[in-house]
Amino acid sequence: MQVTVKLGSVLRDRAPGFVGGEGVVELPDDQEARVADVMATLGISSDEVNVIYLNHVFAAPSAAVQEGDRIALFPPNFIHFSQFYLRRTGE
Amino acid sequence: MRKLLRVNVEDGTAVFETLPQEFDLLGGRALTSTIVSREVDAKCDPLGPANKIVFAPGVLGGTSAPNSGRLSVGCKSPLTGGIKEANSGGQAAGRLGRLGIAAIVVEGDPGDKKWILHVSAEGAQLEDGAAYWGMSNYDCAAALRKAYGPNAATIQVGPAGEYGMLNSSVACTDPAGNPSRHAGRGGVGAVMGARGLKAIVLDDVGTKTRVPSEPERFEKARKTLVQGLKTHPVTSEGLTDFGTAILVNIINEAGGLPTHNFHYGRFEQAEAISGETVHQNCEERGGKRRHACMTGCVIHCSNVYNDKEGKYVSSGLEYETIWALGANCDNADIEAIAQMDRLCDDLGLDTIEMGDTFGVAMEGGLLPWGDAGRMIALFEEIRHNTELGRKIGNGTGHCARSLGVTHVPTVKNQGIPAYDPRAVKGIGATYATSTMGADHTAGYAVAPNILKVGGDVHPLQAEGQCTLSQNLQEATAGFFDSMGLCVFLAFACLDQPDSLAAIPEMASALYGVEMSVADVIAQGAKVLEIERDFNTRAGMTREDDRLPSFFHTEELPPHNTIWDVPDGELDQVCGWSPVVELG
Numbered sequence: 001m002q003v004t005v006k007l008g009s010v011l012r013d014r015a016p017g018f019v020g021g022e023g024v025v026e027l028p029d030d031q032e033a034r035v036a037d038v039m040a041t042l043g044i045s046s047d048e049v050n051v052i053y054l055n056h057v058f059a060a061p062s063a064a065v066q067e068g069d070r071i072a073l074f075p076p077n078f079i080h081f082s083q084f085y086l087r088r089t090g091e
Numbered sequence: 092m093r094k095l096l097r098v099n100v101e102d103g104t105a106v107f108e109t110l111p112q113e114f115d116l117l118g119g120r121a122l123t124s125t126i127v128s129r130e131v132d133a134k135c136d137p138l139g140p141a142n143k144i145v146f147a148p149g150v151l152g153g154t155s156a157p158n159s160g161r162l163s164v165g166c167k168s169p170l171t172g173g174i175k176e177a178n179s180g181g182q183a184a185g186r187l188g189r190l191g192i193a194a195i196v197v198e199g200d201p202g203d204k205k206w207i208l209h210v211s212a213e214g215a216q217l218e219d220g221a222a223y224w225g226m227s228n229y230d231c232a233a234a235l236r237k238a239y240g241p242n243a244a245t246i247q248v249g250p251a252g253e254y255g256m257l258n259s260s261v262a263c264t265d266p267a268g269n270p271s272r273h274a275g276r277g278g279v280g281a282v283m284g285a286r287g288l289k290a291i292v293l294d295d296v297g298t299k300t301r302v303p304s305e306p307e308r309f310e311k312a313r314k315t316l317v318q319g320l321k322t323h324p325v326t327s328e329g330l331t332d333f334g335t336a337i338l339v340n341i342i343n344e345a346g347g348l349p350t351h352n353f354h355y356g357r358f359e360q361a362e363a364i365s366g367e368t369v370h371q372n373c374e375e376r377g378g379k380r381r382h383a384c385m386t387g388c389v390i391h392c393s394n395v396y397n398d399k400e401g402k403y404v405s406s407g408l409e410y411e412t413i414w415a416l417g418a419n420c421d422n423a424d425i426e427a428i429a430q431m432d433r434l435c436d437d438l439g440l441d442t443i444e445m446g447d448t449f450g451v452a453m454e455g456g457l458l459p460w461g462d463a464g465r466m467i468a469l470f471e472e473i474r475h476n477t478e479l480g481r482k483i484g485n486g487t488g489h490c491a492r493s494l495g496v497t498h499v500p501t502v503k504n505q506g507i508p509a510y511d512p513r514a515v516k517g518i519g520a521t522y523a524t525s526t527m528g529a530d531h532t533a534g535y536a537v538a539p540n541i542l543k544v545g546g547d548v549h550p551l552q553a554e555g556q557c558t559l560s561q562n563l564q565e566a567t568a569g570f571f572d573s574m575g576l577c578v579f580l581a582f583a584c585l586d587q588p589d590s591l592a593a594i595p596e597m598a599s600a601l602y603g604v605e606m607s608v609a610d611v612i613a614q615g616a617k618v619l620e621i622e623r624d625f626n627t628r629a630g631m632t633r634e635d636d637r638l639p640s641f642f643h644t645e646e647l648p649p650h651n652t653i654w655d656v657p658d659g660e661l662d663q664v665c666g667w668s669p670v671v672e673l674g
Binding site: 008009010012056057058072076077 | 324325328329330332333337340341344345346356357362365366367370649650
């Protein structure tokens with residue numbers, strides 16, 4: 001299963017092969033995948049990520065992902081209002 | 092004891108008055124809005140002789156409080172027809188505070204006279220400014236430094252303000268002397284220009300940082316806030332390393348980046364104009380990151396952007412500017428955006444209003460979508476005050492009407508900023524109900540947990556947005572716009588109750604009074620009440636507290652949502668009585 005991942009600022013160091021912070025991540029087909037699995041594949045721990053968008057919707061690491069999804073990961077130093085008053089999908 | 096400086100451009104006088112006792116604890120927006128509300132006829136022509144322009148540092152201006160150098164500029168707005176407070180960073184507010192000035196009120200009919208107001212520890216006087224009239228902001232700032240010495244910090248208008256254009260800013264110089272900090276919104280530059288006042292020169296030689304009534308108490312609170320700012324990841328790393336432009340990618344991923352004049356919520360070429368790209372270009376070209384726009388800033392969110400040859404182009408390439416002149420116009424050329432940012436600063440134009448104007452101009456066929464070269468050329472029309480220049484220099488609403496465009500992103504005739512209200516509905520409620528017209532800073536501070544807004548509010552749902560917005564607007568008016576503090580302090584104060592409490596504690600120690608967090612929020616609510624009263628007297632009705640109709644009918648991809656916050660809830664925020672259906 002393939003998903004597209006967009007990384008913000010300092011997280012880009014984890015995927016030097018990405019262009020403009022964006023690339024494709026391959027996940028095993030034989031299991032239910034979550035955003036956390038995508039993060040693990042890139043070696044990114046949960047405390048390194050503050051804001052997650054799954055197909056443009058604010059999401060939690062536990063949100064399920066499917067073939068072709070777009071996942072954007074941003075670190076804690078990001079300014080954004082979403083973390084303070086948005087409900088995350090997957091929780 | 093702080094003073095009020097009353098400047099009459101008709102008879103050429105500048106007189107210090109004792110600040111009325113009831114104004115003792117007022118600063119920034121609270122003071123400008125109170126003075127405008129009392130002294131300016133709400134029905135007056137904003138560019139006529141009855142309007143006044145008021146400049147005020149915040150309550151904490153001129154103290155050693157971090158990031159306390161925001162300057163409030165107040166008047167009746169020629170763009171919205173309502174009350175206006177636009178604020179700016181730069182050096183001016185700190186200077187005014189140290190000079191013991193709570194506010195400068197400029198009034199009178201100048202006739203043909205052009206003035207420079209010179210203020211120093213020795214006093215204040217109006218001087219002949221004819222030689223500076225007609226200069227662009229960068230030339231004017233350099234000429235004033237040459238004439239008044241390197242210590243001169245200035246507040247000035249560019250050509251757009253001189254021409255009385257409804258999109259015109261008031262510029263303040265930064266620590267390097269560049270006029271790159273602007274009270275941008277609402278056409279405040281035209282009001283200053285209509286007073287014949289080209290610039291205010293502030294010299295603080297011989298002055299000192301304000302001494303609090305209770306110095307030890309003040310210092311303790313100040314240290315608490317500084318420590319909070321230096322340890323919070325947003326104010327010590329994110330804003331510091333990447334600036335506000337970091338929002339381009341995140342708002343784009345959230346599906347709320349207005350694109351192609353608010354037709355789409357995503358810009359496919361966002362990466363080319365992102366904070367990461369700006370960051371990389373700054374690194375490679377000897378530009379500067381971690382740049383402070385005012386003395387006493389501990390966040391350093393600004394940058395200095397150089398061209399490919401390493402030559403200075405502009406300072407403070409902000410998210411909203413990049414969005415306005417970029418995504419909203421289908422323009423992915425970051426070099427052209429930087430160049431236009433410089434042109435806006437130089438001519439004295441608000442970048443948000445300019446980007447919204449280009450959006451409707453492209454929709455109306457005045458220029459092709461994404462044509463950065465043509466956009467840059469149009470700035471020269473403004474510089475020379477041509478008919479075409481006036482068409483785009485008078486703001487989004489004016490340009491749209493002249494071209495017959497009906498897809499017009501404005502509230503109270505002021506261009507909507509960089510977050511689409513159909514994807515981020517809390518901000519939409521702020522756009523609709525702010526006394527200022529569409530203004531993201533009026534209710535952006537995001538302190539819902541502190542303000543005890545219960546539970547989560549999903550951005551795509553209508554419920555709860557108005558309560559959220561109202562609380563944010565009151566907190567912003569109280570904590571930041573009236574204290575003279577940078578709104579970015581909110582990110583730390585949100586997570587750190589001690590940092591938030593340090594703000595009223597500093598004000599308490601400064602004046603030897605007892606002020607609480609609740610008092611500051613109540614002050615913010617009072618400011619909004621004064622402003623709403625002015626707007627009502629100016630002729631605004633509940634229909635002015637609405638978003639344009641296309642937001643109600645056109646779905647915004649990728650979420651395919653519309654604006655559906657009920658009018659009745661907006662009315663509650665604004666204090667309008669409920670509509671009773673008859674029959």
